[in-house]
Amino acid sequence: MAREITPLVAGNWKMNGTGAALAEVSKLAAKLSEGSGPNCTVVICPPATLLDRLSKAASGTAILSGGQDCHPALNGAHTGDISAQMLADAGARYVIVGHSERRANHAETDELVRRKAEAALAAGLIPIICVGETEAERRGGIADAVVATQLEGSVPDQWSDFGIVIAYEPIWAIGTGLTPTIADIAEMHDGIRALLLKRFADRGEAVQLLYGGSMKPANAADILKVQNVNGGLVGGASLLANDFHAIISAA
Numbered sequence: 001m002a003r004e005i006t007p008l009v010a011g012n013w014k015m016n017g018t019g020a021a022l023a024e025v026s027k028l029a030a031k032l033s034e035g036s037g038p039n040c041t042v043v044i045c046p047p048a049t050l051l052d053r054l055s056k057a058a059s060g061t062a063i064l065s066g067g068q069d070c071h072p073a074l075n076g077a078h079t080g081d082i083s084a085q086m087l088a089d090a091g092a093r094y095v096i097v098g099h100s101e102r103r104a105n106h107a108e109t110d111e112l113v114r115r116k117a118e119a120a121l122a123a124g125l126i127p128i129i130c131v132g133e134t135e136a137e138r139r140g141g142i143a144d145a146v147v148a149t150q151l152e153g154s155v156p157d158q159w160s161d162f163g164i165v166i167a168y169e170p171i172w173a174i175g176t177g178l179t180p181t182i183a184d185i186a187e188m189h190d191g192i193r194a195l196l197l198k199r200f201a202d203r204g205e206a207v208q209l210l211y212g213g214s215m216k217p218a219n220a221a222d223i224l225k226v227q228n229v230n231g232g233l234v235g236g237a238s239l240l241a242n243d244f245h246a247i248i249s250a251a
């Protein structure tokens with residue numbers, strides 16, 4: 001019998017937002033404080049420049065904060081990079097690693113993503129490890145194999161202390177308005193769960209599996225109903241409090 005898993009809805013602001021965007025955080029916090037509060041964990045991953053301010057603004061609310069990337073090293077001569085410890089110091093509880101935009105724009109390999117996830121865990125952060133196939137890979141019938149390889153290489157062996165989150169984000173669905181069919185999402189998430197159970201036995205049961213890629217108020221309820229979908233990683237629709245709140249309410 002599958003364990004009851006608290007859903008997680010995480011917003012990925014990407015390279016969007018200056019100080020003015022914090023007004024959306026206050027608005028969302030106010031909405032989330034109505035009634036008995038959200039049924040899920042709510043995380044916002046703003047650009048690094050806003051992390052400290054957002055963490056402070058969200059303190060005492062239902063919103064947690066996270067980074068969008070971290071360097072695998074603790075510190076050192078890495079101009080422009082940010083360590084997991086620095087994110088934690090700025091109030092983060094989570095960090096996205098291996099997002100497809102980083103894999104593509106910064107040539108990040110599975111091995112590098114795994115080391116970033118390990119750095120996150122060492123700093124007390126929960127890594128949200130992203131995987132997902134391209135459109136050509138889906139059309140070529142190798143989406144399952146691609147995702148399995150990414151999981152094998154990107155997920156650390158050791159994570160018992162803090163846990164990990166996996167986000168399945170088909171690259172062709174990100175920012176395009178396209179989404180896989182519900183059946184395809186269900187099949188992929190079942191497959192990911194099976195791989196985690198095989199590799200980590202019982203520990204794999206509790207890992208939150210998020211779907212990401214054009215999740216919005218109109219499709220969130222249907223996607224979040226799918227067995228083995230334990231939440232969402234939301235880009236565009238997380239920028240506005242009203243849209244993000246509608247998705248959180250669907251979880």
Ligand code: PGA
Nearest residue numbers: 174175213214234235236
């Ligand atoms: P999107 O982005 O919701 O704008 O498609 C999702 C993501 O990249 O995490």
